[in-house]
Amino acid sequence: MSNRWMDLVCSVDLQPTLEKVQDDRVLGFAEYSLLRDSADAKMYQLMASVRRQLGTEQGVQFDGEDALVHLQEACVRMAHLLQTSCLALRRLKLQQQEQRLAREALEHQMAYVQACLRRSLDSFTSPGMT
Numbered sequence: 659m660s661n662r663w664m665d666l667v668c669s670v671d672l673q674p675t676l677e678k679v680q681d682d683r684v685l686g687f688a689e690y691s692l693l694r695d696s697a698d699a700k701m702y703q704l705m706a707s708v709r710r711q712l713g714t715e716q717g718v719q720f721d722g723e724d725a726l727v728h729l730q731e732a733c734v735r736m737a738h739l740l741q742t743s744c745l746a747l748r749r750l751k752l753q754q755q756e757q758r759l760a761r762e763a764l765e766h767q768m769a770y771v772q773a774c775l776r777r778s779l780d781s782f783t784s785p786g787m788t
Contacts, residue, residue, distance in 0.1 A: 667699040701730045
């Protein structure tokens with residue numbers, strides 16, 4: 659991702675798009691692509707900021723950088739797996755009850771990840787955690 663593109667993507671107000679996601683509305687292709695690019699850009703921005711704050715040289719990883727890179731890669735992989743799983747389920751032409759079960763199973767997986775995010779964020783943003 660070029661620096662110029664990263665700057666542009668980071669400067670976009672994604673609040674309306676994030677609200678659509680939170681309201682369980684489907685994003686169009688452009689919104690989806692912008693959100694994906696923004697997620698990557700924000701992660702790169704975070705890593706660059708931490709690197710500057712710590713005075714870490716280029717080519718030398720700061721503590722936790724590897725975990726952030728792996729998380730970013732896992733998110734891309736998870737999105738791909740969700741898409742391919744849904745495509746496979748659609749091809750099975752499931753009955754309505756199984757479609758409902760498939761939707762619940764996938765939504766529960768995402769709820770689990772969301773709950774993990776909330777618990778993890780709380781662990782470093784709680785008062786007294788400096």
